Amino acid sequence: MPSFEKKVKEEILKTGLPTEIQVTQTLKKAGWVVFNEYPYLDRDENKIRTLDITAENIFKKPDSTEVTSGCKLFIECKKSTSALGILYRGRSFFISKFEYFKTGA
Numbered sequence: 001m002p003s004f005e006k007k008v009k010e011e012i013l014k015t016g017l018p019t020e021i022q023v024t025q026t027l028k029k030a031g032w033v034v035f036n037e038y039p040y041l042d043r044d045e046n047k048i049r050t051l052d053i054t055a056e057n058i059f060k061k062p063d064s065t066e067v068t069s070g071c072k073l074f075i076e077c078k079k080s081t082s083a084l085g086i087l088y089r090g091r092s093f094f095i096s097k098f099e100y101f102k103t104g105a
Contacts, residue, residue: 016077020052023077032057038074052077 053075
């Protein structure tokens, strides 16, 4: 019978968590500010849900304090056993009281 630790590891490897950890570490090393399990309100079901990762970065001109642009990423990490997996959500949902995020047409 497998040990408890081995069983937990096997179950974790079936999820998107290892990818989420790798993406988080990569973004942090590249200078991004990263937040895991970012909450938002799903307006369709009126429930609080979370995004796996949000990341923010501000880009400045070299040798200057002047901000030239900023970028915010919303990332979901999913595990797929097929060669290609694309997840699409064609509905709008609420991210925070300051931001509105929409995917699809």
